Amino acid sequence: MSARDKLATPLDVVALRRDFPILSLKIKDKPLIFLDNAASSQMPQAVIDRWVKYRSAQHANIHRAVHYLSETATAEYEKARLKVQAFINAKESRECIFTSGTTDGINLVAQGYGRKFFKAGDEIILTTLEHHSNIVPWQMVADERGAKIRVVPINDRGELLVEDYRKLFNANTKFVAMTHVSNALGTITPVREMIAIAHEHGVPVLVDGAQAAPHLKVDVQDLDCDFYAFSGHKLCGPTGIGVLYGKAALLEKMQPFKGGGDMILSVTFEKTTYAPIPAKFEAGTPPIGEAITLGAAIDYLTAIGIERIAAHETDLLDYATDQLNRMPGVRLIGTAEKKAAVLSFALDGVHPHDVGSLLNDDGVAIRTGHHCAQPVMQRFKVPATSRASFAFYNTMDEVDALVASIGRVQKLFA
């Protein structure tokens, strides 16, 4: 089947849902309607099975012993790295480092690159849309080095102002860290264009892909990003595993983030020689089973096709946006032209925390709060929002249930 044919075939969501045991749960005798996928998505049986297979027949420590299990675990772990490489179209598999998640990957770069290369007066560009995990690591290294944070503003729709971004560059600009998709608003940022602008100034760019990897085809070579970080648990994989992609030349000149076993060539008390990448950045025993299971999750998503996933999620988002726009007293926060499957909203006179609790009574799971993106909340002058976020296994009926449940909350508070 060609990519186009595949895209033309809509997802059989009813069949897909049977792959996910958790989706048949009842919450308070009502079917679970899971709309908190931007926080963590659910795991299909094939991925759970892969975890069980590893635990029951393949577990041992990797890269060490010569016995059967260690060799098997090592081979499977490295096979997972190849799956990651293909998933994001990295040039080489050694450019894909296993981390504990997006946060870990960003910290790795902030510490491994920033601590080595930033100096007093340097500037780091971030955007208003960033999750705290793409703000705080940079503040930590900026404080230590005497560097400064500059911030790209957004408009009232939640879109980055690229012309303002362009103007932030000067001789002191040393790094750009930006999100691919906003976790709080769903905005898809013009990351490719913004990377090109940074490169005109010779500035490397890290992309936080935590929200993008599950919903968009990511091609790190096409984006030409210098670093790309994402998490397993938002990709129908396990927690505790993530990936940091980095261009080999950059990773090679960075200092290690953590010291320990597995990241060395030789150690004496006088001098340690570090292992080549990726091992240099994978100190200690990694989450082996998690990496292998992430590989299975990537297989699962790839078999469905990220483009088809994106198409279905766009349908869901468009339908839900239209439904909520029709409801008086509902205000959508984040109305960018290009959005991934995130719907943040505010109800007049009802605090998001109340919305979340009452929707839970109807079995509807959404996230409420500041979504670890307080600068975004400040920009829209709200303390918090309610956020529904979709995955490919969500249905139009579930959107209807969300809308009905919001209606009941409004009635209660009327």
Next chain:
Amino acid sequence: MDSRQLYQEMILEHNKKPRNWGMLGDATHKAEGLNPLCGDHIHLSLKLNGDQVEAVGFEGEACAICKASASMMTVAVKGKSKADAEQMVQEFRDMTTGKLDTAGPHHLGRLTVFSGVSELPTRVKCAILPWHTLHAAFAGSDTASTE
């Protein structure tokens, strides 16, 4: 239990029309209360006359549970001695964490409308925040947090 059962008429009404809303111009004690995770944020001001709560006012941005709890708290403690108010703080805390039998003796009166919150662990902090803030104001500290 359904959280809907907690959203009773009295709570919804206090949320919509909070009593003693606004900070006192002549406060003797003030404190700020914050639930960083859910975003409840209130300011409380007290005017103590000797040992007596002569006036109390609050404002802020909070969910219905927190706001109604604050509103009903201000009504309940106005005119009370500091010791009596502190007794209520303790009883309210015990009630919302399931340690107080509301069938037994207590001084909470209509505040027992919040007893159900003990079965909703994610909402206990919302209900308790105003009371922690009151305790902080009495103690002369500026901030209270339930984290």
